[in-house]
Amino acid sequence: MKKIEYTKIKGQSLAYYGLLAGLGFMILMGLLATWYMEHNGHYVTGMSNQIVWGMPHVFAVFLIVAASGALNVASIASVFGKKIYDPLSRLSALLAIALLAGGLVVLLLDLGRPDRLIVAITTYNFKSIFAWNIILYTGFFAIVGGYLWMMMDHNMHQFKKKVGLAAFVWRLVLTTGTGSIFGFLVARSAYDAAIMAPMFVIMSFSFGLAIFILVLMAAYNWTGRELGDAVIARLRNLLGVFVASVLYITTVYHLTNLYITEHHGVEQFILRDGGIYTNLFWIGQVLVGGLIPLALIYAPGVKNCRKTLGLISTMIIIGGLCQMYVIIIGGQAYPMEIFPGYEVSSSFFDGIVNQYAPTLPEIILGLSGMAVSLLLVTFMIKVLSFLPTSLADSVTDPHAK
Amino acid sequence: MSDQINDSRRNFLSKAAIAGSITIAPGVFLHQTAQAKSDDQAVSSNTRWGMLIDTDKCSKGCTDCVDACNNEHSLTGFDRPTTDAQYIRKVSLVEKQTGHEISLPMMCQHCETAPCVDVCPTGASFKREDGLALVDKHICIGCRYCMMACPYKARSFVHEEIKNQTLSAPRGKGTVESCTMCVHRIDKDGIPACVEACTEENHNAMIFGDLNDPNSTISQELKKHGGKQIRADLRLNTGVRYQGL
Amino acid sequence: MTKCFLRISLILTGLIMLFPTQGIAETPFPTIHEPEGHGVECVEDEDEMRRNHMNYILHQRDKTMHEGIRTETYSLSRCIDCHVQPNDKGEVVGHDDKEHFCNACHQYAAVQIDCFQCHADRPQKYIKRASKPQALKEQLQEVLAAKDMGDAQ
Numbered sequence: 001m002k003k004i005e006y007t008k009i010k011g012q013s014l015a016y017y018g019l020l021a022g023l024g025f026m027i028l029m030g031l032l033a034t035w036y037m038e039h040n041g042h043y044v045t046g047m048s049n050q051i052v053w054g055m056p057h058v059f060a061v062f063l064i065v066a067a068s069g070a071l072n073v074a075s076i077a078s079v080f081g082k083k084i085y086d087p088l089s090r091l092s093a094l095l096a097i098a099l100l101a102g103g104l105v106v107l108l109l110d111l112g113r114p115d116r117l118i119v120a121i122t123t124y125n126f127k128s129i130f131a132w133n134i135i136l137y138t139g140f141f142a143i144v145g146g147y148l149w150m151m152m153d154h155n156m157h158q159f160k161k162k163v164g165l166a167a168f169v170w171r172l173v174l175t176t177g178t179g180s181i182f183g184f185l186v187a188r189s190a191y192d193a194a195i196m197a198p199m200f201v202i203m204s205f206s207f208g209l210a211i212f213i214l215v216l217m218a219a220y221n222w223t224g225r226e227l228g229d230a231v232i233a234r235l236r237n238l239l240g241v242f243v244a245s246v247l248y249i250t251t252v253y254h255l256t257n258l259y260i261t262e263h264h265g266v267e268q269f270i271l272r273d274g275g276i277y278t279n280l281f282w283i284g285q286v287l288v289g290g291l292i293p294l295a296l297i298y299a300p301g302v303k304n305c306r307k308t309l310g311l312i313s314t315m316i317i318i319g320g321l322c323q324m325y326v327i328i329i330g331g332q333a334y335p336m337e338i339f340p341g342y343e344v345s346s347s348f349f350d351g352i353v354n355q356y357a358p359t360l361p362e363i364i365l366g367l368s369g370m371a372v373s374l375l376l377v378t379f380m381i382k383v384l385s386f387l388p389t390s391l392a393d394s395v396t397d398p399h400a401k
Numbered sequence: 402m403s404d405q406i407n408d409s410r411r412n413f414l415s416k417a418a419i420a421g422s423i424t425i426a427p428g429v430f431l432h433q434t435a436q437a438k439s440d441d442q443a444v445s446s447n448t449r450w451g452m453l454i455d456t457d458k459c460s461k462g463c464t465d466c467v468d469a470c471n472n473e474h475s476l477t478g479f480d481r482p483t484t485d486a487q488y489i490r491k492v493s494l495v496e497k498q499t500g501h502e503i504s505l506p507m508m509c510q511h512c513e514t515a516p517c518v519d520v521c522p523t524g525a526s527f528k529r530e531d532g533l534a535l536v537d538k539h540i541c542i543g544c545r546y547c548m549m550a551c552p553y554k555a556r557s558f559v560h561e562e563i564k565n566q567t568l569s570a571p572r573g574k575g576t577v578e579s580c581t582m583c584v585h586r587i588d589k590d591g592i593p594a595c596v597e598a599c600t601e602e603n604h605n606a607m608i609f610g611d612l613n614d615p616n617s618t619i620s621q622e623l624k625k626h627g628g629k630q631i632r633a634d635l636r637l638n639t640g641v642r643y644q645g646l
Numbered sequence: 647m648t649k650c651f652l653r654i655s656l657i658l659t660g661l662i663m664l665f666p667t668q669g670i671a672e673t674p675f676p677t678i679h680e681p682e683g684h685g686v687e688c689v690e691d692e693d694e695m696r697r698n699h700m701n702y703i704l705h706q707r708d709k710t711m712h713e714g715i716r717t718e719t720y721s722l723s724r725c726i727d728c729h730v731q732p733n734d735k736g737e738v739v740g741h742d743d744k745e746h747f748c749n750a751c752h753q754y755a756a757v758q759i760d761c762f763q764c765h766a767d768r769p770q771k772y773i774k775r776a777s778k779p780q781a782l783k784e785q786l787q788e789v790l791a792a793k794d795m796g797d798a799q
């Protein structure tokens with residue numbers, strides 16, 4: 001196997017600056033949206049005392065989950081010793097950090113008091129899984145940052161493997177933690193399931209890889225670097241496995257819920273009567289985010305078509321966002337069972353399905369989180385050598401495994 | 402202007418009510434004098450404040466407790482029902498099997514093992530020694546995780562700027578709030594506004610008192626007739642109990 | 647070398663100019679109203695309070711919030727009770743007015759006050775009660791009636 005050579009991208013073209021400007025503009029809009037929401041108060045959003053977490057959380061959780069998944073490629077290379085993924089490790093770690101940063105920015109900007117960031121960092125309630133997550137996120141930055149350093153500094157190469165393992169373990173814990181944020185909400189029938197945490201781990205694999213593939217293809221296409229079929233074929237197969245796993249665990253989740261009598265109501269709601277949530281589940285999550293991509297991945301006709309792979313990845317991302325929407329908002333829309341066996345009504349919307357319509361500022365804030373991630377990547381690959389100069393088949397050499 | 406008059410009238414009324422309380426509901430306030438805490442004394446876990454609500458005495462159309470609470474905490478309505486705060490609400494129940502109708506007030510249940518406290522990342526949601534579940538709004542970051550966790554939908558998020566707060570009920574945009582069991586009154590040996598109103602209007606559906614004191618009216622009543630926790634299956638050991646459910 | 651020296655000296659001059667050396671004498675001192683009633687003294691020395699009032703209030707805040715200690719001496723409401731009084735025109739201004747006792751200094755010193763986003767900025771007797779019990783009652787009953795059994799799920 002040849003020695004891989006990494007170089008910075010030139011990043012002097014008009015298109016590069018255009019991309020930066022576009023992403024910057026999106027972030028600016030996000031900040032404006034935040035200002036608007038914080039200045040007026042959250043009543044200008046679709047969120048309410050019934051739907052307390054809305055669109056920003058859909059994006060934020062999606063990004064955070066995807067972040068841990070984006071690290072996958074690096075983990076497979078270092079922990080499982082698959083050589084072909086090795087040249088991709090740097091980008092994988094960078095993307096992981098960038099996605100996490102983007103997600104956290106959204107989460108932070110949606111707080112009722114974002115000005116109290118210092119409080120959030122300095123006062124901890126160690127019983128809170130949320131507080132644990134803050135520690136997990138900080139640790140993730142540190143470990144993956146360290147991992148990048150080991151990879152990029154030749155004198156540190158010998159520690160690369162150990163740190164890579166640490167990063168692998170850490171990120172599994174991190175996604176488990178994110179899943180547990182919901183899993184701990186025993187009061188809400190949609191979330192009261194132990195399977196929530198492993199489900200998030202599997203979801204992270206699939207979302208993270210989809211984003212990774214898109215970023216990789218874009219970067220190599222736009223810089224005119226060579227990206228061989230060997231790498232692509234591998235990633236594509238991997239993606240297939242992950243998408244299938246997500247479908248599988250989603251099925252298990254709903255089947256177990258159907259087994260538990262208390263959860264029949266919420267299952268019926270998501271699977272059959274939930275209107276928008278039912279549609280998002282079947283059409284968005286299952287069809288667009290699962291079955292169609294799966295079919296396309298294994299369809300013989302489009303095996304080496306990059307465009308199709310791009311489409312597949314995009315569909316998985318859209319499906320993923322739908323899945324988050326169904327979990328986060330659908331779970332809150334379903335009336336909470338406070339008085340089992342009774343028909344309930346009150347001035348506080350007890351016993352009825354809660355309404356939620358996302359507003360533009362919320363969506364913009366969410367999208368600007370994605371922009372933060374992409375801007376970070378775009379910028380960093382120009383300053384440091386993250387990308388192999390070439391990923392042509394002759395370089396990556398699949399037979400060296 | 403008329404508001405100020407209203408205010409002093411209310412104060413007068415509440416004093417009259419306390420003076421006359423012995424006859425209205427014997428024992429409800431009696432134990433309080435025995436345990437009066439001076440202002441410089443910290444609250445202790447020797448006391449656990451609680452409430453007992455008799456749903457049979459609570460009538461469907463009545464909102465006296467709700468009004469009293471809204472007035473006490475100056476819970477301004479912005480005419481936006483989905484985002485306006487409600488510490489206490491009237492809930493109407495119809496038993497699916499029998500058609501039996503029940504009406505009851507619902508507020509923070511002041512759980513002993515409170516989910517809101519467990520999840521709060523900053524420790525803003527906390528349990529006071531005497532069993533009250535409160536939000537320290539000085540360190541609440543407005544993440545709303547406690548609202549996700551509360552099994553009773555007891556909490557509200559302040560969705561917009563608030564002006565003209567009353568002295569005893571500070572509340573402001575971007576933080577989460579809920580029934581405090583009228584902590585400002587309790588600390589001054591008073592009783593919650595909702596209980597006061599319910600008693601004043603002669604419904605007598607609510608009893609407030611110390612669950613740890615075996616001689617308090619509430620403990621006696623609970624011992625005699627029992628009182629259910631809502632969603633007892635969650636084992637939160639709530640401080641608010643219900644009869645007739 | 648000279649370039650470097652030039653740069654450093656420029657930075658230094660800038661820093662020095664940041665200090666309002668001559669300005670101090672002419673600094674307009676914010677006017678603050680005397681507490682209600684003559685001969686009333688603040689809970690601590692005036693000088694001490696000017697410098698450290700926030701520490702007293704902060705300490706009391708946590709004691710009250712978490713331990714239910716409600717002594718009045720260092721409570722925010724005690725400050726407000728004395729210091730926020732009607733002006734010459736008989737108006738009691740809110741905390742966003744530059745005449746407000748707290749804001750007068752804070753605006754001058756450009757230190758943001760967080761207290762009044764939640765706390766009352768005037769003595770209770772000058773605050774118009776925001777909620778109108780009767781109107782609210784009607785509204786509530788309406789909501790209750792509308793959400794009656796019929797459209798419950």
Ligand code: SF4
Nearest residue numbers: 509510512517534551
């Ligand atoms: S009822 Fe809700 S807000 Fe009140 S203590 Fe229990 S969990 Fe917390």
Ligand code: SF4
Nearest residue numbers: 521541542544545547
């Ligand atoms: S909203 Fe405030 S009280 Fe509730 S969990 Fe978040 S920080 Fe704690």
Ligand code: SF4
Nearest residue numbers: 470580582583593595
């Ligand atoms: S105890 Fe006080 S805060 Fe709680 S519902 Fe009653 S009046 Fe409202």
